[in-house]
Amino acid sequence: DTEVxxxxxxxxxxxTNKKSLKCExxxxxxxxxxxxxxxxxxxxxMFVYSYEKLSINESVPSRFSPECPNSSLLNLHLHALQPEDxxxxxxxxxxxxxxxxxxxxxxxxxxxxxx
Amino acid sequence: AQRVTQPEKLLSVFKxxxxxxxCNYSYSGSPELFxxxxxSRQRLQLLLRHISRESIKGFTADLNKGETxxxxxxxxxxEEDSAMYYCAxxxxxGNEKLTFGTGTRLTIIP
Numbered sequence: 001d002t003e004v005x006x007x008x009x010x011x012x013x014x015x016t017n018k019k020s021l022k023c024e025x026x027x028x029x030x031x032x033x034x035x036x037x038x039x040x041x042x043x044x045x046m047f048v049y050s051y052e053k054l055s056i057n058e059s060v061p062s063r064f065s066p067e068c069p070n071s072s073l074l075n076l077h078l079h080a081l082q083p084e085d086x087x088x089x090x091x092x093x094x095x096x097x098x099x100x101x102x103x104x105x106x107x108x109x110x111x112x113x114x115x
Numbered sequence: 116a117q118r119v120t121q122p123e124k125l126l127s128v129f130k131x132x133x134x135x136x137x138c139n140y141s142y143s144g145s146p147e148l149f150x151x152x153x154x155s156r157q158r159l160q161l162l163l164r165h166i167s168r169e170s171i172k173g174f175t176a177d178l179n180k181g182e183t184x185x186x187x188x189x190x191x192x193x194e195e196d197s198a199m200y201y202c203a204x205x206x207x208x209g210n211e212k213l214t215f216g217t218g219t220r221l222t223i224i225p
Contacts, residue, residue: 031211042201042215043159056212090159104213106159 002027004107006091012113015081021110023074023091032074033104034066035090043090049074050096081114088112117142119204119216127222128192136187136219138176138202147205148178148185151215154198162187162200172196197223 004025013019023032031050035043048056049068063085065077074091088109094102118141128134140146150162163171165178165185176187185202202216 033213042218045212045214048211050211058212103161103164108158 002105004091004093004105006089006107006110008110009108010111010113012115013078013081014115015083017081018077018079020078021076021089021091021112023076023093023107024072025093025105026072027093027105028071028095029093029105030071030096031094031102032068033092033094034074034076035092037088037090037109039087047076078112081112083114086112086114117146117204117206117212117214119202119214121200121202121216121219123219124217125220125222127224129224130194131191134187134189134192134196134221136200136202136221138185138187138216140183140185140202140204142183142204142206144207146207148176149203149205149213150174150176150185150187151201151203152198153201159201192223194223194225197221 007022011019033048034046036046037043045058046060047066052068052071063080067075088111090109091107092104094104096102120139122137148165151159152162153159162174163169163176174187174189176185178185199218199220201218204214206212
């Protein structure tokens with residue numbers, strides 16, 4: 001299995017809802033990433049997990065809460081989001097951090113709409 | 116700080132003509148440079164990286180440290196090359212952030 005999978009594909013939520021995005025990989029990768037991509041813009045890094053520990057938080061608001069329960073799974077918990085948080089959320093994985101030339105494999109993304 | 120600049124948002128090239136997508140970067144250490152591609156309705160995927168110095172789908176890119184550039188080139192464009200291309204930079208050991216340029220949408224005209 002050489003793919004990163006993300007669920008759900010689409011999500012519509014109100015500003016008072018709590019929801020979660022899920023990402024899974026079975027390539028034995030030990031680094032996993034969350035990116036946010038607004039329309040016609042490049043992906044922007046949100047979080048990096050290395051060996052199930054949070055290693056980078058790009059000053060993301062606390063209404064986004066990442067979780068890495070094991071080496072294959074990455075979640076993004078959403079609470080009290082704003083309409084401007086509507087975007088495509090991409091998950092990626094790579095063999096490890098701290099080494100050169102590790103390719104990041106991207107999932108297809110979850111299209112989030114906040115109403 | 117690390118920054119990647121792709122000056123062309125859109126680029127149209129006739130089939131069979133040469134292609135060059137420009138990428139310039141700003142980084143004080145020793146960066147790694149990548150080109151990622153996103154074909155229509157497909158996920159973002161790695162096209163090539165400067166360290167491996169390989170040619171993928173006829174594309175090559177050479178890191179020019181003097182000019183801080185990593186331009187993507189192909190001698191003869193094919194229709195299937197139409198896609199969104201992102202140049203990306205990863206910093207030194209311990210700096211795992213991948214920073215993307217704004218992207219260039221390449222359209223090959225039949």
